[in-house]
Amino acid sequence: MDSAAPSQISVKSRRLQAPPAKIFHWVNVVSLTIMLMSGLQIYNANPVFGGREGWxxxxxxxxxxxxxxxxxxxxxxxxxxxxNLLWYGIYILITKRWQHRFVGGNDVKALQTGKNYKRKIYAWHRIVYTSIIPILLLAIxxxxxxxxxAQFHWIVxxxxxxxxxxxxxxxxVPLVLLFAIAHSLLALKAGGERLINSMFWNNML
Amino acid sequence: MSQNSNNPLSRRNLLRLSGYSVGGILLTGVSLTLVESLAGKATEPLNQKLEELLLKPQTPVPEFPESAIEPDALIINTYGFTPDIDLTTFRLIVDGEVDNPLTLDLATIQQLLRQSMVIRHVCVEGWAAIVQWAGVPVRDLIQLAKPKPGVRYAYFISADRYYESWDLASCLHPQTLLAYEKNGVPLPVDNGAPLRLASPIKLGYKLSKWVTQITLVSELRSRRGFWEDQGYEWFAGL
Structure with a gap:
């Protein structure tokens, strides 16, 4: 018991998320919500499926x-x-976070040959949160x-x-919503409340 | 009484709470509407700078083959009514800050250089249609009128009292036409006959139908366009 107490304190006080990651996450959540809701307002002027008579x-x-x-x-x-996505991209390139903070070969290996259930959940968590980056880039x-x-006719x-x-x-829109559900559940399963708090609230100032 | 109002679920407190929430919803609605125009006003200058930067004033937008025309995709939108225009007395006026004001009948306009293009017409509502338009480049009309040096904008006035204003660079774009032909046939009245604006570089609400007057000016007036005056973006470039 004596040995457990100090290690628990050190785990608790350890910062799970770097401040830039938290700032990106917050700004992304808020701005993406505005993009989704205002985008659906525009959608309603002439629904993609069915036009004015559409749903x-x-x-x-x-x-x-x-x-x-x-x-x-x-x-x-x-x-x-x-x-926000741009500075975050530069940040993960400069700090080389993209090499060890996103999905990698070790996650695939853990899923294929690993025996550790917790490690497998963590691998899924990393796969899912990495997937939002290409989704956001596709939206942009x-x-x-x-x-x-007219100016970007090649995109059309x-x-x-x-x-x-x-x-x-x-x-x-549905991709982001599905992502948000899967990401929340996996974050809760992989790191529990401690992980959630570390991304949203802990050491915010 | 005091006992009663201390109870959080008393009828009085519930009524008060429901009053607050209705007020809250109303307030949220009002403030979001206010913030909506603030959000627009805050970033519209920035967005317009971006749009002006992206516009290549002399570079044509790539066109489509005639086989790509979507004859049923162009939805007819008007703010009000379809005006009755007598083609024999119809005159297009080009005036404002010009040295050579013009009054042109349709026969004269059709003798000017005819230009045809197959382009994508994009509506602010989100739909688009590939359309063939033919007509006279607005650039040619402006050059004929000999604008004075300070001219920066053009107003387009329509027979149904619709009005629009454009930046001069977009008016001088080689694919900005006053069209009298659509998809190989004379322009139908519902699409703006005898003359309407057609261009791949502006949203549909900038592309006035039934145009009767082009006025060149150096400063925008307080009224900038039918939809713009109600809150829509002015530049509306594509």
Whole structure:
């Protein structure tokens, strides 16, 4: 018992998340929520599936009140959302966090040949949270194509046509929602409340 | 009485609580609407700088083959009504800060250089259609009118009292046309006959139908466009 107490303290006081990771996470959660809700407001002006007669998103999930308001929010929050991802990308490159903080060969190995259940959960957790990076980049890439289709006509061509581009841009909404569910559950399972607190609340100042 | 109001679930407290929450919802709605226009005003100058930077004023946007035309995709949108225009008395006026104001009838306009293009027409609502348009480049009309040096904007006035204003660079873009032909046939009245704006570099609400007047100015007036005056973005570049 005597030996357990100090180690527990050291585990508790150890910082699980670097402050830049927490800042990125917070800004991403808030700006992505604004992007999703204002994006659905724009979607409702002419639903991707079915046009004006198509199914509309319920008011509760929308932000902006009307089409112009949704566009204001969307094209204001896009700066915060994309610049946040940009500095974070530079940060993980410079600090080489991308080498050991994201999914790697060791996670695949743990899933294929490992016997440790906790390690396997952790591998899944890393696979899932790594997957949000390409999803966010896809949302920005398709978004630029829809925002400036004349200047970035090659983005529209890359996806085939306008409808395909709209579908892919819209598909990032269910992808992000699915991600958010899987990521929350796996974070809870892999690190419990301690991990959640370390990303959201601990040592915020 | 005091006993009663101390009970958090008393009828009075519940009523008070429901009053607060209705007020709260109303307040949230009002403040979000206020913040909506603030969010727009805060970043619109930045977004417009980006749009001006992206616009290549003299570079044509790649066009599509005629086989790519989507004849049913172009949705007809108007803010109000379809005006009655007598084609025999119709005149296009080009005026404002110019040395050579113009009053042109349709026959004269159709004798000017005709340009045809197959481009993507993109609506602010999110839909798009590949359309063939043919007409006279707005650039040619502006050059004929000999604008004075300070001109920076053009107003487009329509027969249905729709109005729009554009930056001069976008007006002078080689694919900004006053079109009188759509998908190989004379422009239908519902699409803006006899003359409408067509361009791949602006959203649909900038592309006025039934244009009767182009006024070149050096400063924007307080009224900048039908939808812009209600809160839509002014530059609306693509």
């Amino acid at each position: 509309h998103i319920p008011q509760f999930f929308l932000l902006g009140g009307w089409l112009a308001g949704g566009r204001h929010w969307h094209f204001a929050a896009m700066w915060i959302f994309s610049l 890439f398709t978004g630029i194509g829809m925002y400036k289709p 061509d890359f996806f085939g046509d306008w409808f395909a581009l709209r579908v892919v841009h819209f598909a990032t």
